Amino acid sequence: MILGIWNGIWEIRGYFAAIIVIGLGLKYKKSKIITRLMCFYSWALIGLNTYTADFASYEEMYVCSFEPRYSGHEPAYMALCKLCLSIGMSYRIFRMVVAAVIVFLTYKGLSYYTKRINYALALYLIFPFVGSASGLRNSFSVAIMLVVSRYLFDKRKKAAIKYILGVLVAMSFHYSSVFYFVFLIVRHNRAKNLTLIAEVLTGIIGFLVVSGTGFMYQIVSIFTTRTKILSWFHYSLYISKLYYVVFILFFGLLFLLYRAKCISFHREAIGIKTEGTIKSTDISIVSKIITVSLIAFAGAISYGVVFLRLITTMIPIGYAVCSNVFITYAKERCDIQKECTYFRVLIPIICFCVALFVYGYWIGGDFFGIYKNNLLFQ
Numbered sequence: 001m002i003l004g005i006w007n008g009i010w011e012i013r014g015y016f017a018a019i020i021v022i023g024l025g026l027k028y029k030k031s032k033i034i035t036r037l038m039c040f041y042s043w044a045l046i047g048l049n050t051y052t053a054d055f056a057s058y059e060e061m062y063v064c065s066f067e068p069r070y071s072g073h074e075p076a077y078m079a080l081c082k083l084c085l086s087i088g089m090s091y092r093i094f095r096m097v098v099a100a101v102i103v104f105l106t107y108k109g110l111s112y113y114t115k116r117i118n119y120a121l122a123l124y125l126i127f128p129f130v131g132s133a134s135g136l137r138n139s140f141s142v143a144i145m146l147v148v149s150r151y152l153f154d155k156r157k158k159a160a161i162k163y164i165l166g167v168l169v170a171m172s173f174h175y176s177s178v179f180y181f182v183f184l185i186v187r188h189n190r191a192k193n194l195t196l197i198a199e200v201l202t203g204i205i206g207f208l209v210v211s212g213t214g215f216m217y218q219i220v221s222i223f224t225t226r227t228k229i230l231s232w233f234h235y236s237l238y239i240s241k242l243y244y245v246v247f248i249l250f251f252g253l254l255f256l257l258y259r260a261k262c263i264s265f266h267r268e269a270i271g272i273k274t275e276g277t278i279k280s281t282d283i284s285i286v287s288k289i290i291t292v293s294l295i296a297f298a299g300a301i302s303y304g305v306v307f308l309r310l311i312t313t314m315i316p317i318g319y320a321v322c323s324n325v326f327i328t329y330a331k332e333r334c335d336i337q338k339e340c341t342y343f344r345v346l347i348p349i350i351c352f353c354v355a356l357f358v359y360g361y362w363i364g365g366d367f368f369g370i371y372k373n374n375l376l377f378q
Contacts, residue, residue: 018371026348038118042106042121049370062091074137074172077140095136110317126348127352127354130359146313179295182295211302217230259339262280286321290315325340
C-alpha cells in the first residue's frame with residue numbers, strides 16, 4: 001500500500017514541480033533567484049519535453065529540413081533547422097537551443113512592462129505558456145512579438161518601422177504572425193474601448209458573411225498552394241464552447257486592465273512613484289491591443305480553432321501590467337489597497353480555471369501532460 005502511494009506521488013511529481021514554481025513566482029514577485037528558477041523551468045518545459053502532439057512532426061521537420069517538401073515553410077525557422085543540423089546537432093539539442101531563445105525573448109519582452117516579472121511569468125505558466133512546448137515555430141514568433149510589442153507604445157516615427165520589421169521577423173518563424181500588423185491600428189485609433197469592442201464585433205460579423213462566399217479562400221490560393229495554409233481558409237462555421245471561455249477571459253482581463261488604468265491614474269495624480277514603465281495612458285493601449293486580438297475569433301469560427309492562438313499572444317502583457325499595478329502602497333486609500341489584494345488573488349484563480357477548461361476539457365488533457373512529460377522527471 002505504501003509502495004502504491006509512493007508510486008502515485010512519483011507519477012505526478014511533474015505537477016508538484018509546476019505548483020511549487022508557480023507558487024514561488026506568485027509570492028516572491030521580484031526575487032532574482034526565483035526569476036532564474038522560473039526561467040530554467042520554462043526552458044525545461046520546452047527543451048526537455050519528451051512528448052507533445054506535434055513532437056514527432058517537428059522532429060521529422062528538423063531531420064528532413066533539407067528536403068524539398070519543406071521548402072515552403074517559414075524561411076527563418078527552416079534556416080535555423082538546416083544550420084543546426086549541418087553542424088551535427090541532434091533534435092534534442094536543437095530543442096534546447098530553441099527553448100533557450102524563446103525563454104530569453106519572453107523574459108526580455110515582459111521585463112519591459114514590469115519589475116515584478118515573477119508574478120507575470122507565474123500567470124503565463126498557468127495559461128497559456130505550456131502550449132509553447134508543442135508548436136515551436138509559433139512559440140518563436142510569439143516570443144518575438146512580446147519583445148517588439150514595446151514599439152507600439154513609442155510615439156517616435158521610427159518605432160512603427162521597428163515594429164513592422166519585428167512582425168516580418170516573426171512571420172519568418174510562423175506565417176500567421178502577419179495578423180499582428182492589425183495592432184498598428186491601436187497607435188492611431190482614438191476610440192474608447194467600448195466603441196472599439198463594438199467595431200471589432202461588427203468586423204467579425206462582416207468577415208463571417210464574406211467568408212461564407214469562399215472569397216477569402218480564392219484570394220489566399222493566389223499566393224500559396226500549401227495545403228495546410230489553404231485548409232485554414234476552407235470555410236466551415238464552427239462554434240466551440242471554448243469560445244465562450246476565451247471571451248470570458250478576455251473581457252475579464254479587459255476589466256482588470258480598466259481598473260489597473262484607474263488605479264494607475266489615481267497614483268499619478270497623488271504623486272505616488274511606481275517602478276513600472278507603463279503609464280495609465282499606455283494601459284489603455286494594452287487594452288486596445290487585446291481588444292483588437294478578438295478579430296482572430298472570425299478566423300476561429302469560420303476556418304479553424306488554430307486561430308485562437310493569435311488571441312492569446314498579447315495576454316502575457318496584460319499579466320505584466322496587472323503584476324505591476326495590483327500592489328499596495330501605504331499612501332493609498334484602504335479601499336484601493338483591498339481591491340489590489342483581491343485582484344492579486346483572483347487573477348491566478350481565473351487563469352487556472354481557464355487552463356483547466358482548455359487543457360483538461362477542450363483539448364482533452366494532452367497539454368497537462370507537458371508538465372510531467374519531461375526528462376527532469378524520468
